[in-house]
Amino acid sequence: MEEKTLHVLEYPKVLEKLAGYCAFAGSAELARQLRPTADIEMARRWLGETSEGVRLLSTRPDLTIGGVRDVRAAVDLARHGGVLPPADLLDVKSTLIAARTLTRTFERLHDQFPLICEIVGRIPPPSGLIDTITRAISDRGEVLDSASDRLAVIRRDMRIAHDRLMSRLQRMVSDPKNASLLQEALITQRDGRYVIPLRAEFKGRIKAIVHDQSASGATLFVEPLAVVEANNQYREMLLAERDEERRILAELSLQVAMQATVIEMTVTTISDLDLAFARSKYAFDMAATEPVLHEIRGRRSSKHPGSLIRLYQARHPLLDARSVVPIDVELDEQTYGLIVTGPNTGGKTV
Numbered sequence: 001m002e003e004k005t006l007h008v009l010e011y012p013k014v015l016e017k018l019a020g021y022c023a024f025a026g027s028a029e030l031a032r033q034l035r036p037t038a039d040i041e042m043a044r045r046w047l048g049e050t051s052e053g054v055r056l057l058s059t060r061p062d063l064t065i066g067g068v069r070d071v072r073a074a075v076d077l078a079r080h081g082g083v084l085p086p087a088d089l090l091d092v093k094s095t096l097i098a099a100r101t102l103t104r105t106f107e108r109l110h111d112q113f114p115l116i117c118e119i120v121g122r123i124p125p126p127s128g129l130i131d132t133i134t135r136a137i138s139d140r141g142e143v144l145d146s147a148s149d150r151l152a153v154i155r156r157d158m159r160i161a162h163d164r165l166m167s168r169l170q171r172m173v174s175d176p177k178n179a180s181l182l183q184e185a186l187i188t189q190r191d192g193r194y195v196i197p198l199r200a201e202f203k204g205r206i207k208a209i210v211h212d213q214s215a216s217g218a219t220l221f222v223e224p225l226a227v228v229e230a231n232n233q234y235r236e237m238l239l240a241e242r243d244e245e246r247r248i249l250a251e252l253s254l255q256v257a258m259q260a261t262v263i264e265m266t267v268t269t270i271s272d273l274d275l276a277f278a279r280s281k282y283a284f285d286m287a288a289t290e291p292v293l294h295e296i297r298g299r300r301s302s303k304h305p306g307s308l309i310r311l312y313q314a315r316h317p318l319l320d321a322r323s324v325v326p327i328d329v330e331l332d333e334q335t336y337g338l339i340v341t342g343p344n345t346g347g348k349t350v
Helices: 003-008 011-019 025-033 040-059 072-079 086-106 114-120 129-136 149-174 225-258 260-285
Strands: 188-190 193-199 208-213 219-224 309-314 327-331
Touching: 003 011, 011 025, 011 260, 025 260, 040 114, 040 260, 072 086, 072 225, 072 260, 086 114, 086 129, 086 225, 086 260, 114 260, 129 225, 149 193, 149 225, 193 208, 193 225, 208 225, 219 225, 225 260
Parallel strands: none
Antiparallel strands: 188 193, 193 219, 208 219, 309 327
């Protein structure tokens, strides 16, 4: 069918409405790409999937595709050597968990919903990537100590170094001799270094490195020389932690890349499944009925196309079902042409 004809029939608007029923970007993209087919078996399959989905959602209204995300862009980045952030890795994990849950759910429903189950059956079996990501990344997107032995050691030593640094600074700000020199008895940070707020008029009274000053100029944020080495050690450990976290993320990204084909196939298959669910939800909300399709028979005459059309209580899908007046249209074996005129109320489009 020509794109111009589809545009005149407002077909893209119907697809956009269908896309609104989709649960994630992958299936919404497929919805917008749908085109009529001349393959009757394909059309019957689509209709059958939609009808099964209506029955399924009527009995299992809580059934969803779960935490599936369209992770194909992230997977492609990993395939090309990119390092994925924790959020993307969690999306991959969530998608694989949802796929595993769907597979387990539909194992018991094959006899009732064979066409839907056939789609689910294309989901690849789960891999060990779920457990690998779980051991390394928390649900809040933090790299866990359990991600590597080295990271656990670095963080343990870093906590010890931080406690020593804080203890030394705390003794300084709590020392009565320094009370009059400080703007406040607190410890803060500037440029990643721990500092104390020295009153500007007492500059030099505490041997220190100036890192910043307040907007008024009354306060200098200084790093006492007595803690420079401790600050250095803590900063070095922070950098070591950052490097190890990045190494872990790179290793996880490599594993994602190694399973890129499986993950992409999972997303594609669940997109097909969610599109079937979206068609079912749309059909249910419209109170639609599955049409019966028959193959075109031999021509009745040189002009007759050999097909019959019978539409009962047909309604324009973009009009309010509560107010639209449905119509019947029948082109029997003697009728092969129909001219429709009248005001713009939706009937001619049907």
